[in-house]
Amino acid sequence: EVQLVQSGGEVKKPGQSLRISCKGSGYTFASNWIGWVRQKPGSGLEWMAIIYPGDSDRTYNPSFQGLVTISVDKSLSTVYLQWRSLKASDTAIYYCVRQGHHTSGSSFDYWGQGTLVTVSS
């Protein structure tokens, strides 16, 4: 069974750094792109970034470029999303997603359970 299991919720202060994680299992981890989607409270979905574990190739949404870093540890089957300096506006639920192969439409076919990040002084 394919699973994406995310790290637990975080409460941070503005200016602090943070790394959240997403561990994949139940499939060949290196062969599907893994991305992150943000959902602010009461709002819609925003795609942030995506990485290919096989070769660490990555693409960012320009709206998030320079604000976050996506990375992968293939040996741990884990993808990370990192902030160097959090802002209150980063408060949101962050979902990791697996992108299906081109032959199945390239949609986000599996989602993690979400990680709530709260940034407050």
Added chain:
Amino acid sequence: DIQLTQSPSSVSASVGDRVTITCRASQGIRISLAWYQQRPGQAPKLLISATSTLQSGVPSRFSGGGSGTDFSLTISSLQPEDFATYYCQQVSSFPYTFGQGTKLDIK
């Protein structure tokens, strides 16, 4: 960026009703469109990929259609568990974008 505009933004309907949600893209995306369902407090769930391919386990009352810039999601006979928010998404080009969502609630 490709903008996706869903309509309506919200709709009230009754169990057994037929409901159609539309999604218009700001430029052609072939059939590279997906639909997701999000129930309160849950992660979104993929319903339909490539405009009309129903995912395994998704009831056949859900169907998708369209191509180019105009797409639709139809629920043929609403069930209580269908009351949720629905999002379309384009995966034609980066940055991937979502529609603003359509909230479907009980009349």
